[in-house]
Amino acid sequence: MAFCTGCSLLCDDIEVDFEGAKVKRTLNLCRKGRGHYDSLLVDRLAPAVDGSLVDIDEALSSAAEVLEGREKILLFGWGNSTLAAQKAGIELAKKLGSVIDDPSSYSQGLITEKVLKGELPTCTFDDVRNFADVSIFWGDDPSSSHPRHLSRFSYYPRGEKRQRGYEEDREAIVIDVRKSPTAQIAADGFFKISPGGDADFIEALMAALGGKIPKVEDKKRMLNLGTKLRKAKFGAIFTGLGLAHSLGGDLDAFFSLVGKLNELTRFSVIPTLGDYNTRGFNQTLFDEAGHVNSVSFKDGVDHGPEFGIAKYLDSCDAVMVVGSDPTAVLPAPLAKKLAGMPMVAVGTHRTLTTDGADVTVPIGVAGLEVGGTALRTDGVKVEFDAVVDSDYLPDVEVIERIMEAV
């Protein structure tokens, strides 16, 4: 069996036959996972300095030269890195006295940190499969982003206490601004809200849970939802980017709702995180520094939004990006700031970010070309081995060699 590191579900039941690095036959891969496997032969990153190809040793020494002597370095990315590389990255940040951050600083970091602090109830996907009778997908469309979420864990499967699966034992509720593929599966369980309407929806649901008449157009439907959630034996809430962004990062109303639900019954929260090991980075940095992102090791440990990439690009003097493509994701004004920085990019494939880097260092694809460990988005640790031969270095070796050279 092979693993898939195409998303943070880290599916562990993949059967695959390769001819070299070309996939000949697979079983259990989703469409996205197949793309991930097929990408072994597409647009691979090469070692380069200022756009000229070099050998890996020169790329590594040049990467160290970019970072040496800088006062305000940002180490960014890490969601597509193994746990060992993430730990090495944090050690590198300490050695350089630099800032380390990941995309959770502009996505679901607040929810993940609350989970890791034990202030937001959570559970594993295995608990969901075995016990959950209500699955809420909030601003979250796993049918597109994590395609086997519903089939392996949250809706379709039969579990220990849910032998009749989605037909009778499980209900899906989707709260979203768009009738997404997940919303189409939920059918009558789809609650369409207006953009930015999550706070009003939470207020109405809190009223319904408290037995009050909610101030919404369809009061009866909201009251029925409140009754359904009150009667749930084991509820799970899967959060997506849509929730955090609709609330503008002020998630207190959502946290209060989860608290209210847990006064009435049991509801757990699992953030649906994007990159395969986002949860791993958040956990590793939390264990080391007490925060999941935006940490400076300049003078001990310091944390705050000023150390998130959105703000720190204003003051940093060099960037190392590992396993991420912020140039493609960040708003144009920030992408332009990033493009003007001395930059090292470590990754598996050519991206907009690697194309703008002074030095590029290729690594192997985790779970396919190199082994390692990672945390699934529900926090369960998985270990995977390489399944194809490759000359690419593991990410941890690249980070350690840069650390030795600076």
Place this chain on the structure above:
Amino acid sequence: MAGKKELTVVTYRGIFQEVEEALGMYSDGYRDQSALLELDGGDAKAMGLEDEKLILLETASGRVVVTAKVSEDPHPGIAFMPASPWSSQLLSGEVGEGGLMELKRFSATVTPTEGAVTSIEEIVERIRAA
């Protein structure tokens, strides 16, 4: 040519876009799955737009030409766009009151246009020209 319209744009991720991204961000397939805007049928009609026609999206931060897709479901005043380098060109980078940088939602002026979809190479050039 029919008039322009101010719309709220909400970004999302689609599975086919995710697949094409894995197979190369500089590919035609990734562009086709990313450089598009899903429009409400009524809004499209008011602008004289049909499926697969080109539209210019403009904000204070940037402008891109993408392909119009007319939705079957109604969502007047709201348009949906895959999150990608094309949508990123239209984002301001401002941080909201809650401390989170806005990536999911913005207002844009939508105008029917002609010519070609903005290429990813052009986007890269704009970023580097700063």
